[in-house]
Amino acid sequence: MTISIVGIGLLGGSFALALRDKYPRMRFVGVDASAVNGQLALAKGIVDELLPLPEAVAQSTLVVLATPVNVILDLLPTVLDQLPAGATVVDLGSTKGLICDLVDAHPNRAQFVAAHPMAGTENSGPGAAFRELLPGKNLIICDRDKSDPDSLALVESLFRDIGMKLFFMTPQEHDLHLAYVSHLSHISAFALGLTVLEKEKDEQTIFDMASTGFSSTVRLAKSSPQMWAPIFDQNRANVSDALGAYIDFLQQFKQIVDNQDVTNSLEFMKRANVIRRVLDGIEKR
Amino acid sequence: MTISIVGIGLLGGSFALALRDKYPRMRFVGVDASAVNGQLALAKGIVDELLPLPEAVAQSTLVVLATPVNVILDLLPTVLDQLPAGATVVDLGSTKGLICDLVDAHPNRAQFVAAHPMAGTENSGPGAAFRELLPGKNLIICDRDKSDPDSLALVESLFRDIGMKLFFMTPQEHDLHLAYVSHLSHISAFALGLTVLEKEKDEQTIFDMASTGFSSTVRLAKSSPQMWAPIFDQNRANVSDALGAYIDFLQQFKQIVDNQDVTNSLEFMKRANVIRRVLDGIEKR
Incomplete structure (x- = not known):
């Protein structure tokens, strides 16, 4: 299984590091606008390979959007357009209203899961990522009923596997x-x-x-x-x-x-x- | 040597605990308006004995005022009145202006050292005291030139002995x-x-x-x-x-x-x- 991490910073990087512990043969592809961050993420062992977004999406079972929330708004519709059948995209943004609204009517909406891990530090970038950031913390999933059951099953399993507790609410809440x-x-x-x-x-x-x-x-x-x-x-x-x-x-x-x-x-x-x-x-x- | 701790909470208690480590034969007398706090301080080994303020002052080489700052204002003039010749009183209050002003013209002003340790936690009472609170932190002494050299020598030695770094300034600063x-x-x-x-x-x-x-x-x-x-x-x-x-x-x-x-x-x-x-x-x- 291939997972793409788009935005390999504190959150995306920590998610990958925690998952690698549980799934040593999972393949991680990194996508980052910063070449330096990409190289740091490779050197730290967060991802196995760097690819441009379209190629990464084409190969992925799961695409994780872990960029700043304005970039999530830019990327999410395109990723949903290009996502292979049966694949899933999850975002980890700290806002949920605009992001959910934006793709509410997208034909592939069901392949999207809107998530937000209640965890962070004051540091950023791949260097700040650490495998212990997410385990033991809470994850909020919004508009759960708009996601496909298989997409939900994948996302919820992975976050539960790394020790997170799940909560559900509307984007507005x-x-x-x-x-x-x-x-x-x-x-x-x-x-x-x-x-x-x-x-x-x-x-x-x-x-x-x-x-x-x-x-x-x-x-x-x-x-x-x-x-x-x-x-x-x-x-x-x-x-x-x-x-x-x-x-x-x-x-x-x-x-x-x-x-x-x-x-x-x-x-x-x-x-x-x-x-x-x-x-x-x-x-x- | 006998040291009285007046107000045996986080700060007074932590100071005594750190000093006991360095000076195992020093005698500590506790003075506290709360009988429960007094008993807790005895049980924790912060002080050896509880006494009313006048008796404690009469026996002390050093009186440490570690109460809330309004109580320091109430007690300091009386303690200075009653303090034996050659003894010293130090306060640990988080304000210095009013306290220094109050005793500026007191005949025994030189026996007083105005101090403030830059350390604390959100907890209070003798239960919250711990010997590691003060070591490594900074201590501010105000109006240093108004204190007797021997009083200063005692206070500065004790705080340096427990690993604090000293700074000097006016109460206004x-x-x-x-x-x-x-x-x-x-x-x-x-x-x-x-x-x-x-x-x-x-x-x-x-x-x-x-x-x-x-x-x-x-x-x-x-x-x-x-x-x-x-x-x-x-x-x-x-x-x-x-x-x-x-x-x-x-x-x-x-x-x-x-x-x-x-x-x-x-x-x-x-x-x-x-x-x-x-x-x-x-x-x-």
Whole structure:
């Protein structure tokens, strides 16, 4: 069986590495717009061979689209046009609404599975890929009833084989929730990074005075702009709402601080403390 | 030598545990407003004995104030009044301006050292203390020239002995920097936790969909309100400025998203990416 990984970065690369462990004789073909990334992926043993997209698609039982979401929008219709009968294409994009809408009426829609693994790090590229990224994490599949049972069986088997737990929802539900549990965290980190860099012109000061709490809150500000700009753009209505709600809470708290209102300051933080229950669960997962 | 730990929580407890490793015959007296915390600290081997504050102070070579900063303001003048000649009091509070101002004209000011270890976790109480918290981290000492050379020698020796690196600055510099590299991270996490909790009424959804990026960004929302409310209040001018600057960046980004301005979205994140250099340094430290 041949699997093509289109966009051999953190996610596509980690998926291939985890699968190779389980299926040592599976053949992996890499497709990447960057020649350097292609060579790195070969050197790391993520893929066996590099091919242009049309040739890779023609030989594949499964095509995995793991590029930034704007490139997924560009490639998916073409891949569906060219996909051999009985083959499947799955995307791993962090938005699902526009991608699912785009191919909703495509004659080969049933050969497509819309997926999103709830996993990532602030690093990108084939060098950042590692086989342990996906095992133990959750995978969301959207519009499951629009995919062919065989395509679903293949995709679900592979993700279950590498130790992922599957969840199902509509693209609209996915994009709404993701704005809050993922996209907003990234924006808060980018903005926090910028605020501190603007104020503390001397990086040595941040370095000397910041503790691990700072690092963990700002870590996502290292994330790839090329990956995130199209995500925020494709999910802009939900992201804008989430950001608006977040700004409201921050303004509330600024007012509390300006008013020296220690009672409401305590109250605000006690309400936020409820998140401990959720976070402790995520960490144990 | 007897050291009193006043407020036997994460910071005071971790300091004692690290010191006990280096000085097995040092005697530690605990003072805590909570009888439960006192018993836990005894049971964990953080302190050898519990005493009321005046008796503890009377027997101590060093008194360590490791309570919330509002309690430090309450206790410090009394401790300085009662401190035996030749003994020293050090505070570990996260604000320095008000604390230093309060005792600036105290007749025993020279027996006081104003310190702040750049270390912590989102957990609190004696149960959260661990001997590895402080070693390898930085300690800031403020108004060093107002402390007696012998008091400084004692405090600086002990913190260096447990592997901390020392930095010196004015209380005003300390409070300004801390607003950006610590206080703001905490507020951003508290507000992010609240935003997600408000929107996602079903905690199971957050649990199923959140990835490790979410956990790391929101982790500080588990922090103790009792500890943080007085910090934000004592440092309110700087915290309010930092929060204002942060809200401005978030509003800028919301505008970028609303305008579908992908060029400036990329630019915003690329500028934030510069923080990678600082964070990589902190993680290697």
